[in-house]
Amino acid sequence: MHETKEKFYELTAELLREDGVLPNRPTWIKLRQLVQAFEPELLQSGGWSDTHLLLLALLKTAERSPERVEFLSKVLASVTTKTPDEEFILLLKQLSTDDLAKSLFPCMYQADSRGSAAVYLAARAALHLAPEAFQYFLCARLWSQTDLINLSFLVRPNEIHNVCAMLEKAAETEQSAINKEAFSEFRYILFNQSSQQPLLPDIEPSTAPFAEQRQTSESVVPAQLNVKPVATLSQTRRTVTPALQQNAPHKPEQPDKAGLQFPPELVRLVETNRTVFLIIFGLTTLTLLASNFSGWLISDSAPVRSQAEATKIPSHWVDSSSRELITERDLAADKDYRMGELYLTRDKYSEALILFEDALATKPDHIQALYRVGYCRLNIKDFAGAKTSLEKALKIDPAFRHTNLLLARVAIGQNDNRLAEKHFRLELELTADPMIALEYANFLQNLNKEDEANDLISKFQALYPERVLVLSQKPEIKEEQEQQQ
Amino acid sequence: MFMYQLFKKTKKRSGITLVEIMVGSAILAFIGGIVGHWFFMQRQYQRRIFEISDGQQSIRQTSWAMMQELRTARSVLFPRLNPDNSIHSDSKVVFKSFSGDVICYYYNASQREIRRCKIPNGPGAPEFDPEPIAKDVSQIIFTASDDGNRLIDIFMEIKGSFGLESVYLMNE
Amino acid sequence: MDVENEMVDQEMYIVHISNKKGIAIVMVIGLVAIIVPVLYLLSRLGTSHVKLAVKYQENLQTETTAFSGSNAGISRLRGNLRGYQNLTNQLIGDESYNLNLRPTGKGFFQQDLYFLLSNSKIKSHHYAIMAEAEQFNPEPDPPVLVISRDYWNTIEPYEIDQIADVLSMQNDRGVDLLRLDETRDYEKNATPAQYSSEMQAKSDWLPEELVPDWPEIVDNLKSEKLSM
Amino acid sequence: MKKSGFSLLEIVIAISLAVTIFIPAMNMFSTAGQAVYKTRNFSFANSVARRISQRLMVMPFEDIEEVPLPGVALCDAPDGSFFGPFFNNTASSAGLRRITQVDMPEFYDYLERYNFRYSLSVSNVSFGDGDEIKSVGILITWNETDKAMMSRLYVYVPTL
Structure with missing residues (x-):
């Protein structure tokens, strides 16, 4: 039995x-x-x-017989697990199209490298498919670039447009984005059909990515057989690879990084697991960012200052309750203003006026000083001066307390009753103060507007039931005269 | 050929592939990780903020209560200056109130509370306030620093917040 | 042919993006759903805390301003300003106080007796101080001697220029003054030894924190005891 | 060979998007927390100003003098200042304790971290011999992460 086998090997090599x-x-x-x-x-x-098995199938079984199809299926199942060599392909071409289609096409479904090998063999054996079939094949599994190129050889040259039109129509009704992408990519390849011969897919045992290639080569192909084909495979691989690069479709080549030379193994490792590395890079960046940022949040400490910096006077401070900016100029103006207030505790208006004007000289928009200048000038009967500074204060803050009240009193001093009424009303809108209402009512009574005065009194009496609001009789009673400040 | 019958049965495929699910869940797991980590840190941060907030609020209430009574008090009976005129501190203060009775604020170290009791300046037993003035008090120091016994300084620490008060007694 | 290539490129690009959109949406929804409720909760804490602090600050400010107002009243009396005086809206810093001096009669040495009232109001916080003051006559020039006593404080919203409010302040203050009279009478009617032994006897009911220092306190009480 | 997956550009865009969402969110979050810390400083500064205002009432009137800015630091305060010897649990001056790293570590750290300082702005008016009144502006300054804060309290101190 052994000599017969040896004889068979010699005759095959000779053939x-x-x-x-x-x-x-x-x-x-x-x-x-x-x-x-x-x-x-x-x-x-x-x-x-x-x-040898394929040769036996050719020799032993009759054409289009079920035995041959069965025998072929077994042979193809093992061949597609590794890169087929030229002799095998040469024999494959001897098979009839029917036998090949029946045994090879089902193998093309395999989602892994066996499907790719089957497509490659079909392309090398110059098989052709009907236009309708391509849509189903493309939906059957995920197609890599090489598989699509090899599949494009199964389209008869005159049927290219027909196939593209059918795929375009199928793409409209297709839900899955992946299938749509496969259709458009396949059409793209068909339009740019520049590759002369099929491309050998990546199914070499040593370089195949992830675990599935190792798993298939160990379980199916016996060790000694594996050795012989590898020798031939490496030659075929070398011959095909340059073709692969040469015929690569219009995709721009990966630009070689000038000067950045890494060991090829490292580059290949990174290239093949690019997605994983990118995700890990994203994860670590965000984690670092989150932890640092939260760390800063937790610490309530102000930045540590050197002794010199601690005693340096900043350009301005922020007031902790009113949030205003305070400069040294403001503090100086404040000091004069407060000294003026001290004089007011003793009703010394003219001395106080000098200090309030000093404060305004330092800070012209010091609203309290403006109000106080108006107040002092009113008390020393300088109505015109009082009016200008009180109106200036109103311009800065229309709701500043008692400004309208003082303006009303200035208007009374200038016998401008209409203006006085207007300012009284404005003040009452700002602060519903019963004492101001009483003063306004007395003023109305002096203008002989009795009913208006009584309306006002009754309105405020309703607002303040516990308060006693009584109009003063004319002429004013000396003993009860209140020294309004 | 028989291949077409086989292909016709192919259902239309829609849905998400395994890779997308894996990538999505990895990213979400990462987001969960970050947010979980962040939550833990914020939980600590939050607990600290609540402590500081509670501490400040009890310092405010305690200071206001003591201040109102001390403001119109007559004189500070204890603590008083040392014989060598240096300042003297204690964890309690005893003073004669506006109406002449003896009031005492003292620190109960075991309960970490400030309590108040009123000792009548006349017949009758001392009366204790049912509720403490302040809880969770780390330390309280009453310091006498005026020879006229009309000024008392109060320093409190509650849950990491500091209270610094002084009260000048208006009455004699 | 170029146009078709471009179309195909376009389509491939669109298909490529739609996959990513799904993942991005899931991430954003997850982030928002977690962060927003947490931030809301904590921001409520922040603002309520700030409000409490600002309220307390305003409360203290009313007390300090009213106290400065009473000092300004004493200063006026020392400056020999006499009779009924009602100052409103007196500014000190950003806050204002009102001062009211009400003559209540003549003293033994012909000095003028007053009720000195000062109050301050910031938003919803009130603080009023009431005291009695004696303004002596100038010898011959001011400053005149002014004695003030029995300062009494309240946070009720009294209007010090309204006679009705002043009367109710007087009544409330009077209740405490009655008790003051009782304690003073108790001190006057007891001899020093009797007073200190009675006070010392109370140490049995005192809290243990107070017991060790109680003798020193009794000594201080005895030294301040009114005699007659 | 074209592989499905993310390109580097997409990852960078995704990260920057996530970060731009993440940081303002963290910021929003931090404002609540920072508000509590700022409020603690605000309340503490007010109580320091009040403490000085009460001391002014018992000091001799002529000793109330201007303390110019940047003012005196509360920690390691000199003896003549308002925060010289701080407490003393003993019966003699030997037991005097100050606001130092040794005597009051936590309090010292807090004051030093925010650089609390006080200064006085004194306006003095004399109406005659022995009849004076001072308006004292008590200014408390401290530093927070991004700005110099100031709290102001005004009191009248008459000669009594």
Whole structure:
């Protein structure tokens, strides 16, 4: 049994060295006779390479017979787990289209590298599919770039437009974004069909990414067979790879980083696991950011200051209750203003006036000083001066307390009753103070507007039931005269 | 050919692939991680803020209560200056109130509370306030620093907040 | 052919983006759903806390301003300003106080007796001080001797220039003064030894924090005891 | 070979988007917390100003003098200042304690971290011999992370 096998190997090698169409080669007939003489156990003994098995299928089984399809399915199932070599493809071309379609097309469904190998074999064997089938194939699984290029060889040249139109129509009704992407990408490749021959997909054991390639090569292909094809595979791989780069579609090449040389293994490792590294990079950046930021939040400390910096006078401070900015100029103006207030505790208006004006000289928009200048000038009967400074104060803050009241009194001093009424009313709108209402009512009474005065008194009496609001009789009673300040 | 029958049964595929789910859940897990970490830190931060907030509020209430009574008091009976005229501090203060009775604020170290009791300046037993003036008090120091016994300084620490008060007694 | 290439590129780009959008939306919704409630809760704490602090600050400010007002009243009396005086809206810093001096009669040495009232109001916080003052006559020039006593304070919203409010302040203050009279009588009617032994006897009911220093306190009480 | 997944540009955009959302959110969050810290300083500064205002009433009138800005620091305060010897639990001056790192560590750290200082702005008016009144502006300054804060309290101190 062993010599027969050896003889079979020699005849096969000799057949493949001859040229011309296989059936016409002289060794083909010898091989045919040898195979007919094979005992059945020899076939089952195993240890045959894929190429030899395919040759046996060709020689032993009849065309379009179920045995051949079954035999072929088994051979293809093992061939697609590794990169097929040229001799195998040469034999593959001898098969009829029907046998090949029945055995090879189902393999194209495999989502992993076996599907890619099956598409590659179909493309090398110059098989063709009907236009309707492509839509289903593209939906069946995820397609990589190389698979799509190989699949494009299964389209007859005259049917390219037909296939593109059908895919375009299918894309409109398609929900899944992934399938839509596959349709458009396949159409893109069909339009730019520049690759002369199919591309060998990545199914080499050493470089295949993730675990699935290792898992398939160990479980299915016996060790010794694996050695021989690798030798031939590396040659074919080298021959094909340059073609791969040359025929790559219009996708721009990855620009070589000038000067940045990393060891190829490292680059390959990073390249193949790019997504994982990018996600890890994102995670660490955000974590660092979050922890630092929260750390800063927790610390309530002000920045540590050197002794010199601590005693330096800043340009301004922020008042902790009113949130205003305070400068040294404001503090100086404040000091004069407060000294003026001290004089007012003794009703010394003229001395106080001097100090309030000093404060205004330092800070012209010191509203309290403006109010107080008006108040002092009113008390020393300088009505015009009082009016100008009180109106200036109103311009800065229209709601400043008692400003309208003083303006009303200035108007009374200038006998401008209409203006006095207006300012009294304004003040009452700002602060519903019963004492101001009483003063206004007395003023109305002096103008002989009795009913208006009584209306006002009754209105405020309702507001302040516990207060006693009584109009003063004319002329004013000396003993009860209140020294209004 | 038989392939078409096989393909016709292919259902229309929609939905999310495993990779998308994995990426989505990884990102969400990360977001959860960050937010969880952040929550933990903020929880500590929050507890500290609540402590400072509570501490300040009890300092305010305690100071206001003591201040109102001390403001119209007649004189500080204890603590008083040392014989060598240096300032003297204690964890309690005893003073004669506006109406002449003896009032005492003292610190109960075991309960960490400030309590008040009124000792009649006349017949009758001392009366104790049912509720403490302040709780969770880390330390309280009453300091006499005026030879006329009309000024008492109060320093309190409650949950990391400091209270610094002084009261000048208006009456004699 | 170029136009079609571009169209295909366009489509591929759009398809590419739509996948990412789903993940981004999920992330944003997750973030917002977690952060917003936490921030709301804590910001409420912040603002309520600030309000409490500002309210207390205003409360203290009314007390300090009213106290400065009573000092200004004493200063006026020392400056020999006599008779009924009612000053309103007297500014000190950003706050204002009112001062009211009400003559209540003549003293033994022909000095003028007054009720000295001062109050301050900031937003909803009130603080009023009431005291009695004696203004002696100038010898020959001011400053005149002024004695003030029995300062009494309240946070009730009294209007010091209204006779009705002054009367009710007087009544409230009077209740405390009655008790003061009782304690003073108790001190006057007891001899020093009797007074200190009675006060010392109370140490049995005192809290233990007070007991060790009680003798020193009794001595201080005895030294301030009114005799006659 | 085209692989599905994120390009670096997309990741960077995603991160910057997340960060731009994250930081303001953290900021919003921090304002509540920072408000509590600022309020603690605000209340403490007010109580320091009040403490000085009460001391002014018992000091000799002529000793109330101007203390110019930047003022006297509360921690390690000199003996003549308002915060010289701070407390004394003993019966003699040997036990005097000051606001120092040794005697009051936490309080000292708090005061030093925010650089609390006091200064006095004194306006004095004399109406005659022995008849004077002072308007004292008590200014408390401290530093917070981004600005110099000031709290002001005004009191009248007459000669009594």
